[in-house]
Amino acid sequence: MKYGIVILSHSPKIAEGVKDLISQAAPSISITYAGGTDENEIGSSLEKIQTACEQNKGEEILAFYDLGSSKMNLEMYMEMTDLTVHKYDVALVEGAYTAATLAEIEAPLENIETSLKKLLIK
């Protein structure tokens, strides 16, 4: 599988919920998530982000996040890892849904990114 999707949210429920939602549109895509802190409270955890990326089966990862510290932790992880991770500053739900739908039909990254550009909010 070329692309996998990772969802990052401050809330464990949002992260899991977005995965549930987009899995319907992309049943064959690897979708993993990191939600909340290590104690499952509201926040973000570098360790959870690492696990979500490492467990993802995509050759390259398309990552979507919600608020500031998810983004900062993701960027910190990207500086540390050898995996190819693409980070998108787009609306979390709509962005992940768009990417999942296109990845499911094996659209090239260029097309996925063109569609994501319309959803830039950050």
Add this chain to the structure above:
Amino acid sequence: MTINLEQATKWIDLFVDKLEENRSTLNELDTAIGDGDHGTNMDRGAKAIKEALAKKAPADVSELFKTVAFAIIQKVGGASGPLYGTAFLDMSKAAKEETDLAKLISIGNDGIKRRGQSDVNMKTMIDVWQPASEALASGDLTAEKVTEFLNNTKDMVATKGRASYLEEKSKGHLDPGSQSSAYLFESLLTAMEG
């Protein structure tokens, strides 16, 4: 002015104590313009730092900063995790060659700017880090100045971080990250006095 392992250890010990003592103050500041957990987050970080240092005494300043960075990155949870974490991680890398305190702090400040994609006057911890780093370079950082830098954040309108959602309403409150940074620099001054 250079910093050695003994001074750096004392600095971090004092900072950890201050974070534990002022947990509720930081939470209150953050309740006004953020999500109310800066004190809890930093207190969790403080305990993780203490635990990590007790487990293994660092051999040099670089290792000390690295231990601090990892404890903060793994345990703090809020935005301050990656921000303080990056500052200490970058200072740890630099401390392998560099012992000049002002230069190290300036490198830490650059790390915070990179991670947060932010600059001075956005009502963030940079409003304490940057002037403190400049004052250290010119050799005239005092506790009074640290307080002054902190108080300057009160009338700023936040344009970065959670408080930026409040726009004009963020005015009139101290920035919680600047308050914890003020503790950091007050601790540093005490540690350097010997």
